[in-house]
Structure formats: C-alpha cells, structure tokens
Amino acid sequence: MxxxxxxxxxxxxxxxxxxxxxxxxxxxxxxxxxxxxxxxxxxxxxxxxxxxxxxxxxAETFTQSETATDIAKSRKRADRLLKAFLLSRFAVIEAARNSGDHAAELTLAVLKLKPEFKQTQDQRFRATVYQILQKGIDQGIFEINHLEQDLTVFLYSIGYFFPMPTSEQYHVPEADKLAMVIDWFIQKWQP
Missing domain, CATH: 1.10.10.60 (Homeodomain-like)
Known part of the structure; x- marks a missing residue:
C-alpha cells in the first residue's frame, strides 16, 4: 500500500x-x-x-478547531479560553466569507453531499463550549447553576455571529460585537 x-x-x-x-x-x-x-x-x-x-x-478542514479534549488539556483560564476560542472561530468564518464570491455555492455543495455536516459541526461546537464552561466551573471562575440551560441561551445569543453562508445575502457580523456579548456572559457567570 x-x-x-x-x-x-x-x-x-x-x-x-x-x-x-x-x-x-x-x-x-x-x-x-x-x-x-x-x-x-x-x-x-x-x-x-x-x-x-x-x-x-x-469543508472538514475549514471547520476543524480545538476539540473538547484540547480544551480540557489547556492551562488557560476558562474565561480567556472561551473568548479566544470563539473569536478564533469567528475569524476563520470571516476569512472564508471574505475569500471569494462563492462561499454560498461551496456551503450548499457540502450540504448537498453531506446533509448531516452542519448538525455534526454544531454538535462539536456545542461540546467544545460546554467543556470550556465546565472547566470554568471547576476552576471557580464561573458560577453556573443550570449549565445546559445557560449553554443553550449563550449559543442562541452568539448564533447571529456565525451565519452559514447559504446565500449571497447574509448579514456581516462584527468581531467587537461578538466580544461584547461574550464579555457580558462572562461577567454574569462570575461569582
């Protein structure tokens, strides 16, 4: 071979x-x-x-990011890790969005070939954010009484910043606004 x-x-x-x-x-x-x-x-x-x-x-190369295992091994404080992870994912998506006029065509081709792709990526993203929040609880940085509920609200709140380019007409989110939302949640989660 x-x-x-x-x-x-x-x-x-x-x-x-x-x-x-x-x-x-x-x-x-x-x-x-x-x-x-x-x-x-x-x-x-x-x-x-x-x-x-x-x-x-x-598509798989594009969506690769730190895994939940990598997060668990990281020595960074969870609040800094959360912000760094999300802003790095935002930067990757923004770079893809700005790389050419055919992001929507590529996205639609991937979804046609592998319809479960988005769901798999969403689950991986959710698992990673969950791991970071759990790490924050373990480190005493976050005080979250209802982790699943807070995670769901948080993901809905930041979802706007991670549009899937399935048409040429999608909004253009800003990194500083994403950072503001992340900071707001981090502040709410502090003991």
Whole structure:
C-alpha cells in the first residue's frame, strides 16, 4: 500500500479551496486543481477519488478547531479560553466569507453531499463550549447553576455571529460585537 504525503494532501486542499472560493465549485475541475498543485491528475486521484471527496475534505478542514479534549488539556483560564476560542472561530468564518464570491455555492455543495455536516459541526461546537464552561466551573471562575440551560441561551445569543453562508445575502457580523456579548456572559457567570 502506497503511503501518501500529507504535505501534498494539504497543498491539494489549499489549491481546491482557492479555486472553489475564486471560481466556484461548478467551474473548478480536477485538472485545474492538479495543475495548481503541480501534480499529475492521476496523482490527485490517489488522494481524492473525485471532486465530491475534495469538497467534503475542504469543508472538514475549514471547520476543524480545538476539540473538547484540547480544551480540557489547556492551562488557560476558562474565561480567556472561551473568548479566544470563539473569536478564533469567528475569524476563520470571516476569512472564508471574505475569500471569494462563492462561499454560498461551496456551503450548499457540502450540504448537498453531506446533509448531516452542519448538525455534526454544531454538535462539536456545542461540546467544545460546554467543556470550556465546565472547566470554568471547576476552576471557580464561573458560577453556573443550570449549565445546559445557560449553554443553550449563550449559543442562541452568539448564533447571529456565525451565519452559514447559504446565500449571497447574509448579514456581516462584527468581531467587537461578538466580544461584547461574550464579555457580558462572562461577567454574569462570575461569582
């Protein structure tokens, strides 16, 4: 069995992301992606069996973030960790939104290929925020009597700042406003 080069796989995903955001999913071909990376199309097919698998891999790469396990191991105070995590996720989404005119097309392609993708990402995001809040309780930084309820209210409150670009007409949230909402909750949760 042939061992595939992770650096080359990363280069393929970067080239695909650039093509998808600049020209759109429909107008991007496997040949163009291979050409951008400087590899033969046959080599590209060793890494991804078709364009659909590249689309899913691009989406999964985009949504990777600190996991609940990483959060639990972090030595940061939970209040700082919460703010850093959410602002970093915001920055990633904002960068994707500003990377080209085809964010909506890419999002819709991912949801068509893998309808459960958004739900999986939402669950991962929720689990990570839950882990941070629990860490804050354990550290004595947060006093939260009804964690599940507070978590749900908090996630609804910040949901505005994380729009899924499924159309070209979505609002443009601001990082400083997100920070203000996070700070408000952190202050309310302090003992």
């Amino acid at each position: 042939q061992t595939l080069d992770e650096t080359k796989r990363t280069a393929i995903l970067e080239a695909a992301t650039n093509r998808f955001t600049r020209y759109g999913v429909r107008k991007t071909t496997m040949q163009e992606i291979a050409q951008d990376v400087g590899i033969a199309v046959g080599t590209l097919y060793l890494y991804f069996k078709n364009k659909k698998t590249i689309i899913i891999a691009v």
